[in-house]
Amino acid sequence: EEDNDSNSVVAESSLDRLACGLGGKTVLPHINATLSQMLQSDNWKCRHAALMAISAVGEGCHKQMEGMLPQIMDAVIRFLQDPHPRVRYAACNAIGQMATDFAPIFQKKFHEMVVPGLLHVMDDGVNPRVQAHAGAALVNFSEVCPKNILTTYLPTIIAKLESILAAKFKELMECGTKLVLEQVVTTVASVADTAEEKFVEYYDRFIPCLMYIIENANSPDLRLLRGKTIECVSLIGLAVGADKFLTDAGKMMDLLLKAQTNQEEMADDDPQVSYLISAWARICKIMGKRFEPYLPLVMGPVLKTASLKPEVALLDNEDMNAVDGDDDWQFVSIGEQQNFGIRTAGLEEKATACQMLVCYARELKDGFGDYTEQVVKLMVPMLKFYFHDGVRTAAAESLPFLLECAKIKGPQYLAEMWQYMCPELLKAIETEPESEVLSEHMYAMAKCIEVLGMGCLTNDQITELIRIVDKSLKEHFERAVKRQEQRKDEDYDEVVEEQLLDEDDEDVYLLSKVADITHALFAAYGQHFFPFFDALLPHFVKLLGDDRPWPDHQWGLCIFDDVIEFGGPACDKYTDHFLQALLKFVADKQGEVRQAAAYGCGVLGQFSGPAFAPVCAQAIPLLVQVIESPDARNEVNLNPTENAIAAVTKILKYNASAINVDEVIPLWLSWLPVWEDTDEAPHVYGYLCDLIDGNHPLVLGPNNSNLPRLMAIFSEAFKREAVEKDAEVTKRMLNIVQQLQANPDMFQACISQLTQEQQVALHQYLTT
Template sequence: MAEQQQFYILLGNLMSPDNDIRKQSEEAYDTIPGQTKITFLLQAIRDAACAEEVKTMAAVLLRRLLSSSFEEIYPGLTVDMQTAIKTELVTSIQTEASPNIRKKVADIAAELCRNLLDDDGNNQWPELLKFLFDSVNSDNVGLREAVISALLQTMEDQTNPRVQAHAAAALINFTEDCPKSLLIPYLDSLVQHLHVIMVAKLQELIQKGTKLVLEQVVTSIASVADTAEEKFVPYYDLFMPSLKHIVENAVQKELRLLRGKTIECISLIGLAVGKDKVHTALSTRCSVHVSYARGFVTPRCISYMISAWARMCKILGKEFQQYLPVVMGPLMKTASIKPEVALLDTQDMENMSEDDGWEFVNLGDQQSFGIKTAGLEEKATACQMLVCYAKELKEGFVEYTEQVVKLMVPLLKFYFHDDILLMGALTTSAESMPLLLECARVRGPDYLTQMWHFMCDALIKAIGTEPDSDVLSEIMHSFAKCIELMGEGCLNNEHFEELGGILKGKLEEHFKNQELRQAKRQDEDYDEGMEETLQDEDENDVYILTKVSDILHSVFSSYKEQVLPWFEQLLQLIVQLVCPSRPWADRQWGLCIFDDVVEHCSPSSFKYAELFLRAMALSLCDTSPEVRQAAAYGVGVMAQYGGENYRPFCTEALPTLLGVIQSPDSKVKENVNATENCISAVGKVMRFRPECANVNEILPHWLSWLPLNEDKEEAVHTFDFLCDLIESNNPIVLGPDNANLPKIFQIIAEGVANESVKSEDACSKRLANVIRQVQGSGGLWTQCVTMLNETQQKAIQDLLNTA
């Protein structure tokens, strides 16, 4: 302790205005061994009782020590001592109250980190990176500021390009993980530093040809723009001249990666700042975008270009159509890359290496299937971008639908795809099918049908043969979307026969897999690790079950009751799903399927009622909110579509629905969707089956539960009914002398503000008419509007402007 105090005095004397005292102190400081200096300096920095000027001197000296004498001192320290130094620095950055000292400690950490990069660029202090990323979400403003400051300072170390590049890479990771709200306070400083560094490195590229740091800085700018979004608008003009210069001039072979990253950066900035800001730069065929595209087909960098085009498509929307002739050539060429495949024996495999891009699947009998994966990442990216164009441009993409369909459909038939990149391309292929059909609609029903016939068989066969659950679920989802889009008549008898067998097989496999998992839980080797695996398998199975439900929903909504004879081959399996002993997910999706039967096949659906009504009644009070939601929805569609035969069940279910709504925890997060479906169901019973309810008694309660904010589809039903009641001058809803109108205004305003009502909904015009009628009533209008807060008043005005 005495030695430490003496050291504090020495540090103080190093700042003495007296030359003799200062010189003596410097000589005394130089005689202290390096390890002892480090120990004393760290102690001074962390000592809360130490004067700030002394702590400042200690921080300056420690950084200087690590900068000028690192090789002489640090490698000779014990591992424990090295760990202690790292720990002390990180702790001080977190706990230091003085912003000045905290920044200086961060500078020390940056200096140590710089010295701990080996010759290959490997970081020998990974804990610091973790600390930096954790600091992103820290509530300590000073800590975030110190971390950003340290990264920027290290990036400005012009004498060590390798260190600069690593600091830029760390900044990229930092900003990618940083929430927008936390980044914005530092945005101006961050941007200005990055601009200075970029300009300096661009000059260095021109003069010396060095590019490593510039590549990382460009990516850093892209990452900052991506996180800052519209807040980056003021800096658009600051960066674009330099970025354009790189793209237009970095044409040499060795600069292609830099060019690709710069194009990526420009597109991310464009996506961040929006169409209005970048529109003028992309308004003619001589625009910057087109000049980037010409001649840019280098395999190493094409993925940057392809991704940039997709972002520009999102920015410009339909206006991007004019650039398709430029971009589609290289895009289709990349998407058409065919993986090299081979059937190999053991001897052949020994002559082929995974390092050469080959991956192998063992087929037994000393044979393997080999696939060369070179180019597959670019292929997968290109396929994703084609999906993006179809989604954004719709009928504007129709000229290319035929060639894209011919590319995508064969992907569904490629069965050997353990490689994750091929799986991505297959998933994208499936996703593209309904989007391409939507694009093709503009050419009329004959063209659309021809395209669908090309897809349909391949989709059904893929559902029956696809082994990977992630890919399978996407194929099933897309098939369901296609049926909804094509409608009645899109499937022939052969299709129905094959599809029925496949769905029956999926349901039987679902039950079999559950039995196998239960058996494994009785195994003597069962433990927590196995349980996690079994739960993962169960989640995959349930997800496939949801897609079975999707397909049945699309078939019922398209074919109505005429499909019931076909459905009967699955009926007992669906009944098995809703048994009370089944897991809640089975019961949820079984009920959803019966909901579709009632909604789309009534009144013919009633012949199956004895198979599901009891299960639905019990499920209204189920412990699982998902099951309650499915059951409540079922009551609603029975009231709306079921017909006279379902009237007794609606009467019986109503008190249960009311009880669920009025339970104390009905509005907590996990219950709110189920509760809103109950509220909607009560409304449907009153609207379509008023003989089943005491409407005058229930209506005031129902009005107090509005609006629905979570389930947007059911919210529209409630607003439709509300419009019926208002337009018929229902005295209970309007109240004496229209006393309830301010409350009704609030319900409508909240619905619009929460997007529970949108301008395209039919009820929006009816609601706007209600508002307009009150507008002309003088005092009543003022009374209604003054009850609304600012957000609600804006919502009412938006409704009047758009409906």
């Protein structure tokens, strides 16, 4: 095992930092010039070093290496069969790292060479470290591998993992060796996690052995193995689903709790703790309400870990020498002589425990009601736990779920809980330093408002929230200006541009959370929110300006869509601000912008009232042009196109007084079926049912000649699960099909024109 201070390890981490700091354009040419010679060297150390260098620079040289991946892989893959084990190890390392750095492109392009290559190395029983590292590389490959690719290799992968598991389990029993066994358990977990329900047929081949390990691996040196096995079984359970796993879920919980009846027996740094806490949450997700009886037994350890208070220290420069190199502590200098330190051990476990509390609240709802007060008092102060972003994120995420859980306790209890949460959440949004965490805080506020509805905020609280949103929007525009200025600097290059694009993405995500908050406020307060909204109006109008980037247009439109949807006819007061932009952006080149504009046209038809009928008539030809464009059904355009179809549907149904509906209906019918946007599909199929139930001649055709086509539309919708089986519109569609069944000859004529898949889907919907 290499020491962390050895030259090779230090050089590798330094190369990583150099690549990230200087960028691939600067670093990669130097590396390329050296590596090709080193890979051809007779000295195994040179080949090993070259492969480890490829692993190290992938993140920093991402853009440049992505185009060279075929050449890189051609060079690397052959070293999986190198005569020296350290070189084979390094080849596994390089492949595993590239599988992470370049996912999912890497998996799509190179699965045919990577999977067989790694499985071959996993046969290297003479060199357990190499064997284990091949398993680790397979984890990296499979955890982000598209499911359809991985499942083609599933029989081969499973056979290999099963044989290694059996052999290494035997070794454990006879010799006590466990390195490869620990890894293969993790690899099984990763493969199951990606394969999901496709793993069902292999379930019984793994579970007995894994459950045996959980039950019997009780000695201190087997704690990590037991922890990883617990993780593996719970991930398999999540993959195969409740129907298959439920019988073993209770047995597993009993096994876990048998060794966990007294938390004091398990040390805080026991590696099993984090695995246990995560496994309980997964089993909770699988069992649902049936998990409730276990809550009193699991909440103690989870709350204890979530409540962990980190050790902190203030050291002068002389004292720092004593802890230099201690990875358990992180220090920042405050002034010339003082250093503030925090012991990082346990922080990840704390964050995991907090996330598991989120899971319990989300899955169990009123079954978690008795724990809400205790958990709220734990979580709310952790909105300001600045030692770990994940803890603050989980704290914010928990709040709306805890409110849902608390509803069973009555309105007074719920109101008191919210009045405890709300001021602290507002303060956290105001002071949060990290953009990603701030986004989660804002989203939590939006979801809390959605849960509680009208009246949840006092006028003062709404005013404070608007002030915070106003500040956020001002900063959004200021940061955009600053980034444009940086693009004019003499130091500007593609490395700077990548950084600026990352900042752009962060800002767009933050803007989407502003839209979530305004959406929640409109949904709760309707047009009563208008007086507060007016304070933000100039910002939202600015988002729609021609000089703004397309994400500003997208989110500006989304906000005005809410003005229309929840303001109804009263949205008239804002038409000068949004109407022309709404119609113009229907034909925007960016799909996300078209989708937001099309949705706005739809809600204009549905909610704005008869005064807007001429505008709706104006929108129809614009929407038709988008729907009928040659590339409208391309994958990237499908959602915007279906939103446009839904918009035409809503205008025809709700606001068609200025339109000749019979001119549009044949065209509209030719666009069906729709399936991609499952939120909008019910509107389309609901209107189709209206027309069929009303015996509309243009829909049914002369002598009902369109019935086979209508049956095909319904069946395709069922095949693609465009509508949920228990939805009201689905019942209407099936009722029409059942009426058709009353005429066996006609029904058979319709069925005969369906594909086999459509027939199967129709049968499934009719019989469930």
